[in-house]
């Protein structure tokens with residue numbers, strides 16, 4: 464009965480067709496839609512990540528697919544509002560729930576899906592299904608048990624490149640960093656790089672169990688390319704990535720320094736966490752939701768790194 468009432472209440476406010484996304488022009492042939500700050504919630508309708516697209520002379524290449532089926536539909540509409548070119552390909556920067564639950568709409572529109580094969584473990588281990596069950600609770604009715612988890616049509620073994628309609632695309636494998644399967648997508652003729660979650664703008668990144676040592680090395684590798692414009696997985700497009708996106712790097716370094724010291728001093732995690740000065744980051748979006756998990760993941764990582772020394 465309570466479940467039924469909850470469904471009814473949700474149905475009253477749920478109108479998937481009402482989701483509308485505003486395309487933002489990045490360069491001559493590149494657009495993106497910008498998710499809201501913070502973590503995915505019912506309040507922001509699961510719209511907390513970015514997706515971008517490149518209009519070639521022979522079809523559209525999309526980077527990432529947003530975090531709900533309704534957002535996937537809205538993304539297709541947003542693309543259609545600026546071009547009549549067919550949607551040919553989607554490249555996923557990584558298989559996290561906030562970046563791929565909208566895939567089905569893009570696939571139905573005719574796209575083939577590319578991602579790195581390290582994401583197969585996410586499906587094979589059952590993690591993808593467990594995550595969907597959690598998401599269906601947290602983001603219902605935007606995500607429910609009927610949400611389709613679309614797998615890639617082509618699993619990449621490493622880097623890849625291709626040409627479409629006069630534009631060259633370079634897909635570079637960056638994992639394991641934020642996730643095992645991270646890739647970035649560069650479109651050199653447009654001076655644009657899509658960094659996925661290797662770099663975040665304006666919010667605390669989700670670190671969890673990520674390998675922050677490798678992640679920091681990847682950030683350096685990415686910034687060394689000196690892209691003119693960078694579209695990140697979260698936050699606004701940057702025309703000065705080294706400056707605008709210093710936060711991700713600073714934050715990862717701070718986690719490693721403070722938690723690394725705690726491990727060396729044999730301080731228990733709870734004590735170390737309480738004693739750490741978080742004031743530099745505490746006012747940023749997603750801090751409350753992510754910081755403790757990030758610190759704990761880093762604490763365990765620093766223990767493992769210490770044992771390997």
Ligand SMILES: [Zn+2]
Pocket residue numbers: 512559561562660696697
């Ligand atoms: Zn993300």
